[in-house]
Amino acid sequence: MANPRDYFYTKDHEWIHVKGKVCRIGITDYAQNELGDVVFVELPEQDTIVEEGEGFAVVESVKAVSDVYAPLSGKVVGINEALEDSPELVNESPFDEGWIVELEITDESQLKDLMTADEYDAFLEEV
Amino acid sequence: MQTKKPVPLIFELSSPGRRGYRYPELDVPETPMEELLPKEHLRREVPKLPEVSEIEVVRHYTGLSRLNHGVDVGFYPLGSCTMKYNPKVNEDIARLPGFSLLHPYQPEETVQGALKLMYKLQSYLTEIAGLSATTLQPAAGAHGELTGLMLMRAYHRERGEDTQRKEMLVPDSAHGTNPASAMMVNYKVREVPSDARGGVDVEALRGMVGPQTAGIMLTNPNTLGLFDENICEVAKIIHDAGGLLYYDGANANAIMGYVRPGDMGFDIVHFNLHKTFSTPHGGGGPGSGPIAVSQRLQDYLPGPLVSKRDGEYVWEYPTKSIGRVRSFFGNFGVLVRAYAYIRSHGPQGLMDVSDTAVLHANYLMRKLQDDFDLPYDRHCMHEFVLSGKRQKNQGVRTLDIAKRLLDYGVHSPTVYFPLIVEEALMVEPTETETLATLDAFVEAMKQIAIEAAEEPETVRQAPYNTPVRRLDDALAARKPVLRWTPRS
Numbered sequence: 001m002a003n004p005r006d007y008f009y010t011k012d013h014e015w016i017h018v019k020g021k022v023c024r025i026g027i028t029d030y031a032q033n034e035l036g037d038v039v040f041v042e043l044p045e046q047d048t049i050v051e052e053g054e055g056f057a058v059v060e061s062v063k064a065v066s067d068v069y070a071p072l073s074g075k076v077v078g079i080n081e082a083l084e085d086s087p088e089l090v091n092e093s094p095f096d097e098g099w100i101v102e103l104e105i106t107d108e109s110q111l112k113d114l115m116t117a118d119e120y121d122a123f124l125e126e127v
Numbered sequence: 128m129q130t131k132k133p134v135p136l137i138f139e140l141s142s143p144g145r146r147g148y149r150y151p152e153l154d155v156p157e158t159p160m161e162e163l164l165p166k167e168h169l170r171r172e173v174p175k176l177p178e179v180s181e182i183e184v185v186r187h188y189t190g191l192s193r194l195n196h197g198v199d200v201g202f203y204p205l206g207s208c209t210m211k212y213n214p215k216v217n218e219d220i221a222r223l224p225g226f227s228l229l230h231p232y233q234p235e236e237t238v239q240g241a242l243k244l245m246y247k248l249q250s251y252l253t254e255i256a257g258l259s260a261t262t263l264q265p266a267a268g269a270h271g272e273l274t275g276l277m278l279m280r281a282y283h284r285e286r287g288e289d290t291q292r293k294e295m296l297v298p299d300s301a302h303g304t305n306p307a308s309a310m311m312v313n314y315k316v317r318e319v320p321s322d323a324r325g326g327v328d329v330e331a332l333r334g335m336v337g338p339q340t341a342g343i344m345l346t347n348p349n350t351l352g353l354f355d356e357n358i359c360e361v362a363k364i365i366h367d368a369g370g371l372l373y374y375d376g377a378n379a380n381a382i383m384g385y386v387r388p389g390d391m392g393f394d395i396v397h398f399n400l401h402k403t404f405s406t407p408h409g410g411g412g413p414g415s416g417p418i419a420v421s422q423r424l425q426d427y428l429p430g431p432l433v434s435k436r437d438g439e440y441v442w443e444y445p446t447k448s449i450g451r452v453r454s455f456f457g458n459f460g461v462l463v464r465a466y467a468y469i470r471s472h473g474p475q476g477l478m479d480v481s482d483t484a485v486l487h488a489n490y491l492m493r494k495l496q497d498d499f500d501l502p503y504d505r506h507c508m509h510e511f512v513l514s515g516k517r518q519k520n521q522g523v524r525t526l527d528i529a530k531r532l533l534d535y536g537v538h539s540p541t542v543y544f545p546l547i548v549e550e551a552l553m554v555e556p557t558e559t560e561t562l563a564t565l566d567a568f569v570e571a572m573k574q575i576a577i578e579a580a581e582e583p584e585t586v587r588q589a590p591y592n593t594p595v596r597r598l599d600d601a602l603a604a605r606k607p608v609l610r611w612t613p614r615s
């Protein structure tokens with residue numbers, strides 16, 4: 001599955017889709033493939049304030065339990081409640097229906113630390 | 128969740144006033160409870176215990192036990208767990224009143240027999256490990272790991288190197304407890320890659336060691352069921368760098384009596400008495416994880432150990448002991464069972480155990496290698512790892528295969544581990560099964576491989592013949608309901 005060109009990425013294999021002040025966040029196709037079948041997603045509470053680098057969601061697969069780290073600082077303004085009953089959406093549609101959290105970001109300058117799709121493609125070549 | 132027939136809880140069987148016993152009429156003067164107990168400890172309401180007759184209790188729990196799968200019911204090839212048969216003679220010995228009715232605070236002179244048993248078990252395990260001394264304190268394998276790493280830290284501390292030696296090396300095929308234990312002792316974990324044959328990548332290891340190396344945690348055979356022939360070279364690299372070697376004894380059933388971890392260069396070894404030495408586990412237990420250590424570490428061992436002084440067995444602390452790692456030997460009955468196992472087998476018998484365990488695993492691996500992918504095609508030790516990659520492409524995951532096996536009356540192998548094998552199925556048959564049982568397993572696995580190719584939906588919806596169908600085990604672990612609450 002190709003990485004969408006208009007998304008940003010992190011080295012922890014998260015994607016960020018910026019829509020104005022609100023950023024939608026999920027894990028990449030590479031990440032879901034490495035994790036294997038996702039069986040549970042622990043979502044944060046609405047309105048939680050998170051700092052960049054802080055674990056703010058947990059994805060549990062048949063193989064491992066992994067933290068999802070906030071790629072940016074901000075406030076949780078949306079959570080994908082569909083994942084509570086259908087965690088497999090993370091595997092089936094990682095870049096779209098399997099999104100995890102929406103953050104209203106506080107510091108737009110943090111965006112420049114993220115990777116573009118081209119940079120992430122190159123990063124995946126190395127790992 | 129699809130349940131065939133809901134099983135009531137014992138509380139739901141309760142009926143007011145029903146009893147399993149009757150006290151005889153009181154024939155002494157009655158003393159009011161208020162005169163016997165302090166007021167603040169007196170209960171004001173009747174406890175909400177189930178009111179049931181004795182036969183209801185017996186039928187309820189016998190019924191529950193029949194819903195379980197255990198090694199007394201059927202084949203249980205759960206990799207790395209050594210689900211061997213638990214001989215009933217062990218149970219007989221552990222129930223002798225001199226063992227079963229002890230109190231932990233009894234004076235030493237009144238428990239000489241029990242202390243002698245512990246003393247001898249210490250020395251047997253020391254001999255099997257090829258090391259210098261053994262403590263029976265750790266409560267299970269991961270506790271043994273934690274204790275072993277605390278000994279490493281004490282050793283480096285005495286040399287003034289504990290602040291500099293902060294790194295614990297762990298192979299990428301390691302048991303998950305290894306890096307977890309290292310983190311608990313505040314070591315930084317560094318992952319050592321495997322080579323193409325499934326062993327430690329020696330050249331990579333050479334580049335990773337240095338004055339920051341505290342030690343390495345290894346199991347040999349490793350979690351792929353493969354014996355690492357480079358182990359002496361690995362030991363030399365670590366020792367030359369000033370580090371120590373920890374042996375995870377989870378796989379000791381493959382080598383018992385043939386290879387001593389001490390001879391491979393290890394400084395610390397834990398044994399899982401509940402795996403290798405046949406004491407009950409998997410819903411039974413409790414576990415037990417004694418550790419044996421080399422001469423340079425024996426003075427740091429946690430106490431108390433059992434020593435022999437002037438013909439008497441006594442509790443004793445080593446000179447630089449790290450202290451206790453648990454309060455009492457509450458699992459003493461497990462030590463008795465392991466002792467009985469060692470004595471009833473004898474040295475040759477223990478070697479026969481390893482022989483047969485390795486033979487059984489190789490037999491199954493060769494019988495199944497055409498139906499499933501075999502990522503490391505070498506003679507295996509006591510277990511082997513298949514990959515369900517081919518079946519995944521047919522739309523059937525390893526988890527589905529695991530569930531389908533239940534319909535054939537077999538407990539699943541360990542799945543999705545080790546992490547370096549895609550869709551892993553880790554099979555450990557143990558030495559206690561008959562050829563007929565092994566062949567029935569082969570038949571079941573072959574049948575499932577055919578089903579995966581021809582009617583994958585059958586496998587995806589399994590199991591069908593179990594008391595409950597597929598449970599949401601992730602949700603059960605995340606949001607467990609542990610307590611029954613009365614309606615009123």
